[in-house]
Amino acid sequence: MTDQAVLQSVLDRAAAGGRITKEEALDLYRHAPLHALGQAADAVRRRRYAGTEHIATYIIERNINYTNVCVTACKFCAFYAAPKDTKKGWSRDLDDILRRCAETVELGGTQIMFQGGHHPDYGVEYYEHHFSAIKKDFPQLVIHSLGASEVEHMARISGVSAEEAIKRIHAAGLDSFAGAGAELLPERPRKAIAPLKESGERWLEIMEIAHKLGVESTSTMLMGTGETNAERIEHIAMIRDTQDRTGGFRAFIPYTYQPENNHLKGRTQATIFEYLRMIAIARLFLDNIAHIQGSWLTVGKEAGQLSLHYGADDLGSIMLEENVVSSAGAKHRSNRQEIIDLIRKAGRTPAQRATTYEHLLVHDDPANDPVDDRVVSHISSTAIEGGTAHPELKLISTN
Numbered sequence: 001m002t003d004q005a006v007l008q009s010v011l012d013r014a015a016a017g018g019r020i021t022k023e024e025a026l027d028l029y030r031h032a033p034l035h036a037l038g039q040a041a042d043a044v045r046r047r048r049y050a051g052t053e054h055i056a057t058y059i060i061e062r063n064i065n066y067t068n069v070c071v072t073a074c075k076f077c078a079f080y081a082a083p084k085d086t087k088k089g090w091s092r093d094l095d096d097i098l099r100r101c102a103e104t105v106e107l108g109g110t111q112i113m114f115q116g117g118h119h120p121d122y123g124v125e126y127y128e129h130h131f132s133a134i135k136k137d138f139p140q141l142v143i144h145s146l147g148a149s150e151v152e153h154m155a156r157i158s159g160v161s162a163e164e165a166i167k168r169i170h171a172a173g174l175d176s177f178a179g180a181g182a183e184l185l186p187e188r189p190r191k192a193i194a195p196l197k198e199s200g201e202r203w204l205e206i207m208e209i210a211h212k213l214g215v216e217s218t219s220t221m222l223m224g225t226g227e228t229n230a231e232r233i234e235h236i237a238m239i240r241d242t243q244d245r246t247g248g249f250r251a252f253i254p255y256t257y258q259p260e261n262n263h264l265k266g267r268t269q270a271t272i273f274e275y276l277r278m279i280a281i282a283r284l285f286l287d288n289i290a291h292i293q294g295s296w297l298t299v300g301k302e303a304g305q306l307s308l309h310y311g312a313d314d315l316g317s318i319m320l321e322e323n324v325v326s327s328a329g330a331k332h333r334s335n336r337q338e339i340i341d342l343i344r345k346a347g348r349t350p351a352q353r354a355t356t357y358e359h360l361l362v363h364d365d366p367a368n369d370p371v372d373d374r375v376v377s378h379i380s381s382t383a384i385e386g387g388t389a390h391p392e393l394k395l396i397s398t399n
């Protein structure tokens with residue numbers, strides 16, 4: 001039995017800004033009382049954001065799922081279609097993608113997240129073509145998209161190095177990488193759920209190359225596919241080590257596995273308590289990453305709201321369309337006013353942020369809350385099927 005006094009002294013050190021070891025983080029994750037963990041994490045958050053600690057942020061973005069065709073066949077994924085499965089597989093054309101960008105701008109969105117499968121024909125040229133077209137028509141949109149897995153795939157298709165692929169898509173318009181494809185970085189759980197993906201070490205290596213080229217990113221973790229607590233802590237330790245060298249991760253975003261429609265049926269989904277403990281541990285352990293993001297899409301609004309008391313400073317995006325985690329059973333919906341209210345009820349002042357976390361609009365007076373009846377809240381089933389009809393726009397949230 002771990003001595004609670006020892007745990008408390010580690011918590012006090014972390015809360016005061018001291019670095020904790022991997023072993024200490026695992027001890028805290030396993031044994032520290034939930035409330036004490038939350039208190040320590042919140043103390044770190046308040047100190048880091050002294051002066052604006054009353055604020056919690058969100059962003060408006062559109063997730064553009066450009067294809068579901070994928071050669072990588074991750075076992076947890078309910079979104080992809082194998083290249084031979086022409087009934088299920090679809091790809092969007094550029095006009096469709098540009099129309100979605102136009103709608104994003106019209107609704108006050110500032111960011112797009114290109115997210116899709118590893119299409120066997122999509123090399124660097126595909127992304128160059130699409131990003132430059134988007135930037136030509138919508139220079140105001142930030143392209144925060146893809147991740148190390150997509151870089152590895154497109155570089156292989158085009159026969160170039162990861163470094164060259166990153167330089168070329170950055171020159172074409174990519175602003176920053178989302179943390180896509182991190183899943184679980186340690187070897188055993190990664191191989192169990194995504195055997196065809198690059199290794200966790202390679203994922204980090206590509207992110208390191210990107211950071212050194214000036215392309216920052218976020219980082220993520222998929223919880224609840226059967227990984228151990230030690231593997232969860234190992235995952236964040238691998239991220240912290242890379243961040244010590246590059247400083248290029250802007251945020252860490254854990255989210256929970258959705259168990260429907262995939263090949264991992266029967267695996268345990270992480271509980272809300274495990275999720276909140278991870279948010280808190282991330283705030284305490286990742287002392288070199290500025291933002292810890294709560295994600296209500298997979299854990300629900302109440303848990304998302306609670307995350308703000310466990311070290312999170314951001315609630316992620318109100319997303320104008322999402323089909324990946326929703327394909328796997330994420331059922332939570334929301335809209336801008338709901339997110340604003342949710343943040344207020346957590347005792348914080350909501351603020352819309354930019355991709356780089358500057359506050360764009362602080363909602364400090366409810367009487368001045370933005371009103372936009374066009375902003376509605378549900379997931380696009382037509383998009384899942386590759387349809388193009390979008391009578392309404394969709395607002396939901398994830399990373």
Ligand code: SF4
Nearest residue numbers: 070072073074077117
């Ligand atoms: S998670 Fe991404 S890479 Fe893996 S199968 Fe799904 S679409 Fe493909």
